[in-house]
Amino acid sequence: MWDGDLALAEQIMAPEFTLRYAQPGADLYDDIHDPATFAAAIDKFRTERPGLRFSTQGQPVVEMTAARTGIVARPYGARVVDATGAVVRDISGTDILRFEDGRIVEVWSVSGGLAGRSFYA
Secondary structure (H helix, E strand, O other): OOOOOOOHHHHHEEEEEEEEEOOOOOHHHHHOOOHHHHHHHHHHHHHHOOOEEEEEOOOOEEEEOOOOOEEEEEEEEEEEEOOOOOEEEEEEEEEEEEEEOOEEEEEEEEEOHHHOOOOOO
């Protein structure tokens, strides 16, 4: 979703969920609990940060039952590039996603924000 596929919000998020973002300035996500509002917030975030791209990093930790209930922890990278495509900043973070019946019901996300550092090359 964070790279622009906003339709995923309705597909992977539960109808009601909790977001817990530990990044500086991320308190606006505290009051988001539905996929449509989340997708709109991500769209606004992306519009304000042209050149920002996300990718997976490291190995995920998956603890899931056959009923698709459990936890996935996934390291990610965020790369900021300027208008010429030159890398301005690389940072890393980790998302911990709690699933119930195959949909995300809780997100814990931690990074240093744009002033953060990258843990993976």
